[in-house]
Each structure stands twice: as structure tokens, then as C-alpha cells.
Amino acid sequence: MKISNSLIRRYCAIVPLVLAASGAFADQSNDTLRVAVARETDFIDSIHTSSLDADLFSTIIYDTLIYADRATGEYKPLLATSWTWTDDTTIEFKLREGIKFQNGEPFNADDVVYTFQQLMNMDNNFRQQKQDFGNIAGVEKIDDYTVKLTLKTPEPTFENVLVARVNIWPDEYTEANGHMIHATKPVGTGPYALQDMQKGSSYTLVKNPDYFDGARPQPSIGTIEVRVIPEIQTQIAELMSGGLDMALSLSPNDAAGLDGVPGITVQTGQSTRMYFLSMNVAAKENNPLNNADVRKAVSYAINKEEMVHSLISPDAAVLATNCNPSQNFCLTDIEPTYSFDVAKAKELMASAGFAEGFDVTLMAEANIRPIGEALQGYLSAIGVRVNLETMPLPAWRERYIKGESQMSIVGWGSGVSSIDISNTLGIFFNGSSTDYVQDKEIPDWNAAALSSMDKAERESLYRKTLTRINEEAYVVPLYGTVATYVTSEQVNYQAPVIDFPDLSLASWAK
Amino acid sequence: MAAYVRSKVIVSLLVLFTVSLVGFALLHLSGDLAATLAGENASAEQIAELRHTMGLDRPLLAQYASWLADAARGDFGLSFFARESVLTMFLARIGTTAILAVSALILAIAVSLPLGMLAAVRPNSWLDWMVSGVALSGQALPGFFLALMMISFFGVTLRWLPISGSATPLHYVMPVVVLAIGAIPALMRLTRSGMMEVLEQDYIRTARSKGISSLRVMWKHAMRNAILPIISLSAVQLGTLLGGSVIVESVFAIDGIGLLTYRSIQRGDFPVVQAMLMFVSASYIILTLLADVINAWLDPRLRQKSQ
Numbered sequence: 049m050k051i052s053n054s055l056i057r058r059y060c061a062i063v064p065l066v067l068a069a070s071g072a073f074a075d076q077s078n079d080t081l082r083v084a085v086a087r088e089t090d091f092i093d094s095i096h097t098s099s100l101d102a103d104l105f106s107t108i109i110y111d112t113l114i115y116a117d118r119a120t121g122e123y124k125p126l127l128a129t130s131w132t133w134t135d136d137t138t139i140e141f142k143l144r145e146g147i148k149f150q151n152g153e154p155f156n157a158d159d160v161v162y163t164f165q166q167l168m169n170m171d172n173n174f175r176q177q178k179q180d181f182g183n184i185a186g187v188e189k190i191d192d193y194t195v196k197l198t199l200k201t202p203e204p205t206f207e208n209v210l211v212a213r214v215n216i217w218p219d220e221y222t223e224a225n226g227h228m229i230h231a232t233k234p235v236g237t238g239p240y241a242l243q244d245m246q247k248g249s250s251y252t253l254v255k256n257p258d259y260f261d262g263a264r265p266q267p268s269i270g271t272i273e274v275r276v277i278p279e280i281q282t283q284i285a286e287l288m289s290g291g292l293d294m295a296l297s298l299s300p301n302d303a304a305g306l307d308g309v310p311g312i313t314v315q316t317g318q319s320t321r322m323y324f325l326s327m328n329v330a331a332k333e334n335n336p337l338n339n340a341d342v343r344k345a346v347s348y349a350i351n352k353e354e355m356v357h358s359l360i361s362p363d364a365a366v367l368a369t370n371c372n373p374s375q376n377f378c379l380t381d382i383e384p385t386y387s388f389d390v391a392k393a394k395e396l397m398a399s400a401g402f403a404e405g406f407d408v409t410l411m412a413e414a415n416i417r418p419i420g421e422a423l424q425g426y427l428s429a430i431g432v433r434v435n436l437e438t439m440p441l442p443a444w445r446e447r448y449i450k451g452e453s454q455m456s457i458v459g460w461g462s463g464v465s466s467i468d469i470s471n472t473l474g475i476f477f478n479g480s481s482t483d484y485v486q487d488k489e490i491p492d493w494n495a496a497a498l499s500s501m502d503k504a505e506r507e508s509l510y511r512k513t514l515t516r517i518n519e520e521a522y523v524v525p526l527y528g529t530v531a532t533y534v535t536s537e538q539v540n541y542q543a544p545v546i547d548f549p550d551l552s553l554a555s556w557a558k
Numbered sequence: 559m560a561a562y563v564r565s566k567v568i569v570s571l572l573v574l575f576t577v578s579l580v581g582f583a584l585l586h587l588s589g590d591l592a593a594t595l596a597g598e599n600a601s602a603e604q605i606a607e608l609r610h611t612m613g614l615d616r617p618l619l620a621q622y623a624s625w626l627a628d629a630a631r632g633d634f635g636l637s638f639f640a641r642e643s644v645l646t647m648f649l650a651r652i653g654t655t656a657i658l659a660v661s662a663l664i665l666a667i668a669v670s671l672p673l674g675m676l677a678a679v680r681p682n683s684w685l686d687w688m689v690s691g692v693a694l695s696g697q698a699l700p701g702f703f704l705a706l707m708m709i710s711f712f713g714v715t716l717r718w719l720p721i722s723g724s725a726t727p728l729h730y731v732m733p734v735v736v737l738a739i740g741a742i743p744a745l746m747r748l749t750r751s752g753m754m755e756v757l758e759q760d761y762i763r764t765a766r767s768k769g770i771s772s773l774r775v776m777w778k779h780a781m782r783n784a785i786l787p788i789i790s791l792s793a794v795q796l797g798t799l800l801g802g803s804v805i806v807e808s809v810f811a812i813d814g815i816g817l818l819t820y821r822s823i824q825r826g827d828f829p830v831v832q833a834m835l836m837f838v839s840a841s842y843i844i845l846t847l848l849a850d851v852i853n854a855w856l857d858p859r860l861r862q863k864s865q
Contacts, residue, residue, distance in 0.1 A: 087821070088821060090639050090640040090641070090642075097639075246813065247640070247642075247650075248640075248813055248817075248818070248821070249723075249811075249813035250723075275722075275723065275811065276811065276813075277722050277811040278808050278811060278817065278820065278821065279808050279809045279811065281706055281709075281809075282709065282721060282722050282809055282810065282811055285706075285709045285710065285713055285714050285721050285722075286721050286722055288714050289713050289714045289717055289721060290717075291713075291720065291721055291722070441594075442590055442591070442593050442594040442826055443588075443590070445590070445593045445594075446590035446593050449593070449602045449605065475601065480601070480602065481602050482601075482602065
């Protein structure tokens with residue numbers, strides 16, 4: 049009996065210790081915005097991690113040289129007061145004076161030069177480093193508040209990188225502690241500073257009282273507390289019971305269910321992610337999809353409006369060309385288009401010699417199974433017998449890269465890297481192993497468009513590519529995803545036009 | 559006794575080894591880890607490069623051998639994503655999970671022992687039927703459903719209890735109850751059947767005829783004999799609770815090892831999943847072993863059988 053008594057005593061001693069480890073309740077009465085995300089963030093600085101939610105933190109802890117206005121999408125000067133392209137590969141930045149980092153370090157050209165030098169050092173192994181920063185040739189301090197940046201070759205999408213990926217670091221702090229310090233103890237010039245984090249479960253950020261007046265408004269809410277709640281139903285329950293002020297990872301269906309609930313505001317916005325039906329055009333032997341008429345028949349057989357609006361969201365964009373209309377250079381007036389027409393589809397199948405139909409395997413990520421089942425249904429009407437295989441995303445990607453896909457539902461793009469059409473057309477039309485089309489000209493057009501600084505020329509090249517894709521029915525563009533912003537009505541937060549939220553814009557409604 | 563324990567330990571180690579091998583193989587066959595790690599926009603070349611630097615292109619057995627060598631020294635490697643020692647991540651969370659599991663077990667025992675005994679004293683009475691009914695429904699209800707129903711009722715409708723997180727003791731009420739309800743049916747049925755068996759024995763009748771009060775007969779004479787299987791089962795239940803809080807911790811967003819396991823499975827963080835698998839099976843095996851030893855110590859008959 050003695051043993052169990054001491055066990056009980058020890059157990060009772062541990063309980064309060066663990067309970068005391070986390071924070072307390074919070075709400076408007078103590079000026080704290082409570083936000084839920086579904087996944088943990090391992091590193092606060094998005095340069096070190098591929099977690100989408102890291103952008104949520106980075107955006108408000110750091111400033112970039114150029115800021116994307118969330119209401120209009122317009123690029124505005126932030127840490128730079130101006131930027132000028134002196135030629136196709138050179139940008140000159142004039143920097144803002146009199147700004148301090150959250151640790152008191154003054155901001156000047158040395159910080160900008162240091163940050164770019166870190167980004168250029170490929171030994172640092174940052175996320176997507178080669179892709180985003182591999183084209184930087186050099187960075188040079190002209191004077192204390194002027195910096196010149198040169199690129200190796202013209203890169204028309206480089207400003208997108210500046211807007212989303214280049215958070216300016218304080219040089220002394222970073223040099224002294226190593227760049228990994230930003231993963232856990234970030235210091236920027238931004239409107240909020242990280243106060244505390246319980247890795248994997250909660251993050252507390254406080255307002256930067258010395259934030260400068262610039263393109264971003266002054267932060268209004270005192271404290272932002274972000275909690276990881278993996279189960280969406282639990283997030284919804286917290287919203288309904290007043291335990292949360294904001295949830296950003298709800299699906300359109302979940303959000304729609306909350307529309308009309310007293311006290312809750314639901315907003316939707318277009319995300320840059322899109323889905324299309326990929327077909328193996330390139331395989332030569334025993335491949336009905338090699339035949340353009342068959343692919344056109346497939347395109348005609350699918351009732352996209354019905355499928356997308358009932359299964360995804362009434363707000364989701366139904367795509368006629370292979371890009372998301374929220375992307376730059378996504379042209380939506382391309383001909384021909386394929387509207388739902390089963391009779392025409394059957395005719396095309398017959399003239400292609402497939403009146404009896406054929407068997408095909410459709411691969412899809414497990415969470416879009418309903419879309420796969422809808423496609424299965426539509427295609428069965430023209431005799432195409434679809435064997436639907438759903439799997440986790442990594443398994444699908446492995447097989448897709450290996451060239452094992454006959455038909456796949458492909459979801460592509462996230463956040464800022466897909467703000468330009470080049471991201472979507474990139475790896476699926478570049479002649480690589482993920483290019484199931486292998487068109488003779490498209491890869492060259494795309495490459496030319498990616499090295500031209502002339503907007504009109506870029507547009508005409510993308511027009512050629514998108515037209516060829518539609519003429520040949522190389523893919524069936526399906527839908528653009530919808531971003532949801534669910535808040536309590538105490539919170540003022542306008543859904544951004546671009547798909548990366550800036551929480552510093554939130555304020556109390558009353 | 560020593561020989562008895564030694565043979566049990568050897569069997570336990572073999573089981574643990576088998577679990578580690580099978581788990582390792584299954585995890586590595588479940589998908590391309592390098593593709594997950596490289597991030598969505600990575601090219602095929604980047605993925606291949608990563609696979610090579612992480613040693614994932616080596617033969618499976620070679621990978622397992624180096625994992626085993628490290629694990630034997632207590633080094634379970636780094637999380638692929640958090641780039642933090644798996645052991646550190648585990649130690650930061652085990653306290654929370656232990657509180658959940660031990661509290662749930664205490665609650666389950668506190669409910670099932672008296673109810674099981676009462677049911678045994680009055681078999682086929684309305685009380686017995688009620689106890690069986692509760693046991694049956696407790697077993698039939700999936701944990702996540704019960705958890706969501708409780709959240710909806712006590713959290714949203716009545717607003718009596720906080721819904722998610724582990725900030726205050728109140729946050730533990732719903733998760734502990736959900737876990738306990740899962741453990742109650744087996745404990746209760748075992749108490750009932752064990753007591754019924756013991757109560758029919760001659761020495762109970764003797765004790766009763768000596769005029770000892772029926773409560774005293776129950777506690778002093780019957781319980782001592784009926785408790786053996788309950789100890790074994792409690793140990794097994796504790797093992798199940800430690801490993802089985804995955805769903806409860808995810809639903810209530812409690813950052814214990816269950817949630818860690820859930821998230822690691824979701825994103826294919828193999829070193830963490832493998833270590834959690836080892837922890838759950840090890841604690842299961844150790845607790846069962848402990849129960850066997852305690853039983854042998856309480857009951858000399860078991861000890862002698864093995865000699």
C-alpha cells in the first residue's frame with residue numbers, strides 16, 4: 049500500500065506542473081485575437097520550412113522591400129521607398145530611413161545587402177532557394193540607404209519573389225546567432241513580434257509599438273494568439289462557443305455550414321491553387337488518349353459547372369483555360385472551349401474509332417475522391433470505363449513523377465509562388481518527366497516568356513501556349529480553389545485578393 | 559521467480575524487436591518520403607538529390623540496421639520536419655499524455671469496480687442489466703464520435719467546459735471521460751464475472767456463515783481473489799490508453815504524444831512515427847510484464863507453476 053500512496057502523491061505533484069505550462073483564456077476583453085490553424089509550424093521563418101502557415105507568421109514579423117496590398121493586389125513600397133529597374137537585370141532600391149528592428153538595431157543598406165548575401169549562399173539550403181534566388185548575380189551597397197541588385201538573366205517574375213520571399217533580417221543579430229535563429233527567435237521590422245511559442249501547439253505575438261507609418265496600416269490588436277487545432281470540427285465548435293476569433297483552414301463546405309450562424313462571419317476569396325485533369329498524351333502504344341478527338345470527347349463529357357459548384361463551392365472558379373484567373377497572365381478568352389455536350393462527345397468517340405469506349409485508370413489524391421467519382425460518372429456516359437485509384441499525396445506524386453499516370457487529377461500551386469501563370473504551366477509543359485504532353489513548341493514558348501521583360505510579348509507567348517492546349521485538349525482545366533476566412537463578428541478582417549493573409553490587418557469591430 | 563521473470567523478459571525483447579522490424583518496413587513501404595519532404599513545387603531532380611542526401615536510396619535492411627544501432631543507444635534520430643531530436647519532442651509531451659492516461663484509468667477503475675461488484679452480488683437484477691447495458695454502449699461508441707458529441711453538448715450548447723487545448727484542469731475533463739468510457743466496459747465485465755465466480759466458492763460461504771458482514775466478505779475475502787485478472791487488465795488498459803489517445807488528443811487539440819503521432823503520420827515523419835510505435839509497444843509489453851510479475855507475487859500458485 050505504501051508504494052501506491054507515494055505513486056499517487058507523485059502523480060498529484062506532476063498534474064499542476066503540466067497544467068501550468070500553457071497560457072490562459074483570452075478574448076477581446078484582454079485585446080487578444082485567437083486564431084486557429086490546422087497544422088503546426090516548425091519554423092517561424094518561412095525561408096526554412098515548406099509549411100504554409102509559416103507565411104502567416106513571417107508576414108507579420110518581417111517586412112519586405114515591396115508589399116502586396118491585400119485589398120488591391122498592387123505592389124507598394126515598404127522598406128524600400130522606391131525601386132527602379134535601371135536595365136533588364138538591375139534594380140536600384142532607395143531605402144526608408146529611421147526604422148528600427150524589434151531588437152533596437154537600426155535598419156539600413158547593410159541589412160538588405162546581408163539578407164541578399166544569405167539568400168544567394170546556396171550552402172544555406174533554404175526552401176526553394178535555387179528556384180527563387182538562383183538568378184541573383186550580386187548585391188551592392190551604394191550608400192547607407194541605396195542598394196543595387198543585379199540578376200544573371202532577365203526575370204519578369206522577380207518582383208513576386210521580392211514581395212513574398214525576401215524578409216529583411218537585421219545583419220548584426222543574424223550574423224551573431226546564425227540564420228537558423230529566425231526559426232525560433234525571429235527579429236524583423238514588422239508590425240508584430242513573436243513573444244512566445246509552444247512548438248507545435250501555440251504561438252503568441254505582440255504588437256510592435258514602434259511600427260512605422262508606411263504601406264501597411266499600424267497594427268491595431270494588442271496580442272495575436274495562434275493555436276494548432278488539427279480537427280476542423282473542433283475549430284468549428286470553438287468558433288461557435290466563442291473560444292476562437294478566426295479560423296483560416298476551413299474548407300468551403302465547412303465554411304458554408306457556418307454561414308448564417310449568429311456571431312460568425314464567413315468570407316471567401318479566390319486562391320491561386322487550381323486543379324486540372326491530366327491525360328497521358330505522350331505515350332505512344334495502345335493509348336487512346338494519344339488521339340486528340342478522344343481527349344476532346346473527354347472534355348465535352350464533363351459537366352464542370354455542376355461538378356464544381358455542387359462538390360467544391362458555388363464560389364469556386366470553373367476554368368476554361370489551364371490557369372487560375374487570379375494568376376497574372378491567366379487569359380480567359382482563349383478559343384476553343386469545351387462546354388458540356390454529351391452528344392458531341394459520343395460523336396467524337398465514334399469518329400475516333402472508340403465507339404465501344406475503353407478502360408482507363410484515374411489517379412487522385414485521397415481528399416478529392418468525390419471529384420474523381422464525379423468524373424468516373426461523366427466519362428461512363430461516353431463509354432470510358434474509369435478505374436479510380438485514390439492515394440495520399442506523396443504516393444500520387446511519386447507515381448506521377450515516374451510517368452505511371454494515365455489520367456490524374458492534378459492540384460497545383462499555393463501562395464505566392466503561383467501568383468504568375470509560369471508556375472502552373474512550368475513543370476507540366478517543359479519537356480521534363482512531369483510533362484505528359486511533350487508538345488514540340490510549348491516548352492520553348494514558356495521558356496521565352498520567362499526571360500522576357502516585355503509584358504506584351506509575355507502575354508502573346510502565353511496566349512499561344514494556352515490556345516495550343518485548348519486546341520489539342522491536352523488537359524481538362526477543372527477549377528480554382530476557394531480560400532475561406534471565418535471570423536467572429538467582433539473581428540474586422542477583409543478577405544485579401546491574393547492568397548496570403550496578413551493578420552496585422554485585423555481589428556476589433558467595436 | 560527469477561527464472562520466471564527472465565523468460566518473460568526474453569520473450570518481451572523478441573516481441574519488441576519484431577515490432578520494430580515490421581513497423582520500419584511498413585513505414586518505408588508506405589510512400590516516397592523524399593517527395594513529401596522536398597515540398598510540393600520540387601522537381602524530380604531535387605527529390606532524387608534529397609533522397610540521396612537522406613540516405614533513403616540505400617537498401618531497406620541497411621537503413622534498418624543503422625536505425626537499430628542508434629536506437630539501441632537511445633538515439634532515435636531527428637524529426638525530418640522539425641529537425642529536432644525525437645527524444646526531446648517525446649519528453650516534452652509525455653507528461654501531458656501520462657496525465658490523460660493515468661487519470662482516465664483511475665476514473666475507469668473507480669467506476670467499474672463498484673459497479674461490477676454490485677452487478678455480481680445481484681446477478682440478473684435491474685442493476686446488473688443496467689451495468690451490462692452501459693458496458694455494451696460504452697464499447698460500441700467510437701471515441702471520436704463520443705468526443706464530438708460531448709464537445710457539442712458540454713462545450714457549445716451548455717458552455718460548461720472548454721473545448722480544446724490543455725490550458726487549465728477543466729480542459730482535461732472531457733478527454734479523460736472519453737478515454738475512461740473506452741476503458742470501463744472491459745474492466746467492469748471482468749470485475750463482474752470474477753466476483754461472481756469467487757462468490758460461489760466454499761470459503762465465501764464459510765465466511766458468511768461465520769457472521770462476517772457481507773461488505774467485509776466482499777472486500778476482504780472475495781476481492782483479494784478477484785483482483786488478479788483486474789490488475790492484468792488495468793495494465794493492458796494503461797498501455798492502450800498511452801497509445802490510444804491519438805484520436806482523443808487530436809480532437810481536443812491536446813499536445814501530447816498522441817497528437818504528435820497523428821501529425822507525424824499525416825506528414826510522413828518516419829523517425830517520429832517509428833519511435834512512437836516503439837514507445838507504445840514497449841510500454842504495452844512492460845506493463846503486461848509488470849502485471850504478470852505482480853500477479854505472480856500476489857498469487858504463489860502462478861509462481862510455482864513456472865518453476
